[in-house]
Amino acid sequence: MxxxxxxxxxxxxxxxxxxxxxxxxxxxxxxxxxxxxxxxxxxxxxxxxxxxxxxxxxxxxxxxxxxxxxxxxxxxxxxxxxxxxxxxxxxxxxxxxxxxxxxxxxxxxxxxxxxxxxxxxxxxxxxxxxxxxxxxxxxxxxxxxxxxxxxxxxxxxxxxxxxxxxxxxxxxxxxxxxxxxxxxxxxxxxxxxxxxxxxxxxxxxxxxxxxxxxxxxxxxxxxxxxxxxxxxxxxxxxxxxxxxxxxxxxxxxxxxxxxxxxxHRGPVWRDAPPRRLTAIGPADPHRWKPVLFEPARHDDRVAMGSLLDTGAVREVADTIEAQLEELIRARDPGRVLDADELDAARRDQLDGARPWDYGAWAWYPWSGRLVHVLPREEFRLVRTDRNRGKIDRPEQRRLLDKRIGVIGLSVGNSAALTLAQEGVAGAFKLADFDTLSVSNLNRLRAGLHQIGVNKAVIAARQMFEIDPYLDIEIFPAGLTEDTVKEFFLGGHGPIDLLVEECDTPWVKLAAREAARDLGVPVVMDANDRGLLDIERFDREPHRPLLHGLLGTLTPDDCLDLTFDQRVDLILAMVDADRISPALAASIPKIGRTLSSWPQLASGVALGGALVTEAARRILLGGPCASGRFYVDLEELIADGRNQAAVSLPSAP
Known part of the structure; x- marks a missing residue:
């Protein structure tokens, strides 16, 4: 009460x-x-x-x-x-x-x-x-x-x-x-x-x-x-x-x-931005949650009117009529409706409400957009309708009750967005201390206007633009000794699965120690040769971290490493004998003729797909064992692997 x-x-x-x-x-x-x-x-x-x-x-x-x-x-x-x-x-x-x-x-x-x-x-x-x-x-x-x-x-x-x-x-x-x-x-x-x-x-x-x-x-x-x-x-x-x-x-x-x-528990306006909304990017790094207005409520209608009066709204996107049509067809895909029948079905759905007042309006302060959207359950029914046949509605509902933590939002950005798009969770915790730089744009889905913005903030904004009803918490200082417990257990609730994509050795080990103690499965894409790493601490509470590759090494052993020591440790984590020839040839050049690890957008996109597939299987109780799995595109698209070979006629 x-x-x-x-x-x-x-x-x-x-x-x-x-x-x-x-x-x-x-x-x-x-x-x-x-x-x-x-x-x-x-x-x-x-x-x-x-x-x-x-x-x-x-x-x-x-x-x-x-x-x-x-x-x-x-x-x-x-x-x-x-x-x-x-x-x-x-x-x-x-x-x-x-x-x-x-x-x-x-x-x-x-x-x-x-x-x-x-x-x-x-x-x-x-x-x-x-x-x-x-x-x-x-x-x-x-x-x-x-x-x-x-x-x-x-x-x-x-x-x-x-x-x-x-x-x-x-x-x-x-x-x-x-x-x-x-x-x-x-x-x-x-x-x-x-x-x-x-x-x-x-x-x-x-x-x-x-x-x-x-x-x-x-x-x-x-x-x-x-x-x-x-x-x-x-x-x-x-x-x-x-x-x-x-x-x-x-x-x-x-x-x-x-x-x-x-x-007394706090404002109903959760994470509402201030009115000074015209600045974006580095000048506006903390605005990462939309504000939801429900015009059917008097106070929300008044507040939204005040917002429109400020001049901060740059674009109003109202496609509620088309969304209602999609909702009607998604509920009864076998029914053929003419224009009059469709109008009648829309009126029935509105149940006397004006279209403007139906559902919610999401205000995105970082872009200046005010977007009309169906109510939560109806929106999600339509948004995930094309998942059916691969993820049916009972499974969709089970997944939306899950909370996923993602550490490292460069490679992890692709995973987080794909997880959100596929509806593999309804709640997320995102941790990254770093900000976007120009060199990140070769693999991270972002724009020049976001240079200098924290990567967790960027990911949260992108995910909210897919689904404004998501529950997202961010840790813009990354994972630290002070925030490990909060990340795994605090805030809006404990996480059910961890996606770890950080390149800091201490974080990799500390996160896995916490995950093992709490029985949280860990998934990682290594961004080389399509390496997908899975550790089922939910089933194997005594499993050695990173499959035992690091022996008895602890997080404290990873503090104060030199650059070369850190490189050696990361290579040990990914198994140096199995990395791609291109990465192996690049290692000696890092810090000399190469500024950092080579990574490509194609590999990152593949990693997002692999992580999402594994996370979905784990959270739904499907087949997905601990281990390391390679989906090496260079090998898959190689001579001799073509499954549709056709003999072409000789030239005359």
């Missing part, structure tokens, strides 16, 4: 005498939370709000009345069931460069040291915003409210054009580590004990161009909402909320803006 929040936001006037009542309420909340049942006596309320109150206190006294409040953005959250007049349970503040002289971080460091920090970081005072005073009542912390308030403040700074954010953070309860998940890092030499907070405090810095760490997608959700619901109104107070959150907008009163309810 959802417990929705109501978020309110306003920008306080710079004049202290014009401060709204909402600010007084927020100050009382801050004092109460910061007091923390006596841990910080300096925040003891003098207004009787908690056990630390003085008996002679004045009811309107404000122990946390800071000058930084005036001219700042203020974001507060209430429980939806309490309504707009319920008590705020969480709060965060954002200061803009207009009041930079008041920044807490400047006060903490002193003006000279503060300026030195900005200079060292290559920042100008006019581009740095300050994030501060994130407080959440204890009963709301376990519901994740702090995460979403923080994301909202970071999103607002990004949307308002900040180059960086700065702020002070406590360390006793891991606040600094919490902010680190949003891409904030401590500034060296700034940590020191502060009596008022009874703990060490450190300065944190965040660069907006680098995203928001592991919460980049969540921050992007709130960027869109902040821009649409606040900035569009051109006023100091506005609404912060999500699609699906409120059918009606309620006036919150002077200084409190407008509000929407938000489910």
């Amino acid at each position: 959802d417990s929705p929040w109501i978020f309110t936001a306003f920008r306080a006037p710079a004049d202290p005498d014009a401060a709204p009542e909402a600010l007084q309420e927020i100050r009382r909340l801050r004092a109460r939370v910061l007091f923390d049942q006596g841990r910080r006596p300096a925040f003891a309320s003098r207004g009787g709000d908690h056990p630390g109150a003085r008996p002679d206190a004045q009811p309107d006294s404000q122990p946390d009345a800071q000058p930084q409040d005036h001219g700042a953005w203020h974001f507060a959250a209430r429980r939806g069931r309490d309504g707009l007049h319920g008590p705020p349970l969480g709060y965060v503040r954002l200061l803009t460069p207009a009041t930079a002289s008041l920044y807490q971080s400047r006060e903490f460091l002193g003006a000279t040291r503060y300026d030195e920090v900005l200079h060292t970081e290559g920042l100008t005072p006019g581009s740095v915003f300050e994030h501060s005073r994130l407080v959440v009542e204890h009963r709301a912390r376990k519901l994740g409210l702090g995460l979403h308030l923080n994301a909202l403040a970071v999103a607002a700074a990004h949307e308002l054009g900040a180059a960086a954010m700065i702020g002070t953070s406590g360390t006793a309860d891991g606040q600094d580590r919490f902010h680190g998940r949003f891409g904030f890092h401590p500034v060296a030499g700034t940590r020191r004990y502060v009596e008022k907070y009874t703990e060490d405090v450190v300065i944190l810095l965040h660069r907006c161009a680098e995203g928001a760490g592991e919460h980049t997608a969540l921050v992007d959700d709130y960027r869109l909402l902040f821009r649409y619901d606040l900035m569009e109104q051109g006023c100091p107070a506005g609404a912060v909320g999500t699609a699906g959150a409120a059918a009606a907008v309620e006036a919150a009163g002077p200084g409190r803006g407008r509000s929407f309810t938000v489910p």
